[in-house]
Amino acid sequence: MADENKRTAPRYRALKSAKIVSMDNKTAVDCAVRNRSETGAQLGIEQAVSVPDEFQLYLASEDTVRDAVVVWRRGDRIGVAFTSESRPAPLKIKLYKR
Numbered sequence: 001m002a003d004e005n006k007r008t009a010p011r012y013r014a015l016k017s018a019k020i021v022s023m024d025n026k027t028a029v030d031c032a033v034r035n036r037s038e039t040g041a042q043l044g045i046e047q048a049v050s051v052p053d054e055f056q057l058y059l060a061s062e063d064t065v066r067d068a069v070v071v072w073r074r075g076d077r078i079g080v081a082f083t084s085e086s087r088p089a090p091l092k093i094k095l096y097k098r
């Protein structure tokens with residue numbers, strides 16, 4: 001794949017559940033982190049779900065959040081680039097853990 005050649009950091013399989021949270025913290029969508037690196041990730045989503053171009057990725061198992069932008073979309077998968085460092089998830093986002 002051409003996208004794989006553009007990576008600046010190696011990716012590792014992750015298979016973790018996560019949430020795509022809108023930047024205003026008002027909506028959240030379940031997703032699965034298929035693989036990730038320091039600079040981005042591949043997420044699995046339901047095809048019918050609308051994902052914004054920019055969002056926060058919440059990893060409940062790590063209790064962290066990172067800002068991300070979509071760089072590609074293919075069916076039930078999206079590729080994202082991280083636009084922030086990992087940080088502790090704020091309380092508003094932690095409520096989506098349930």
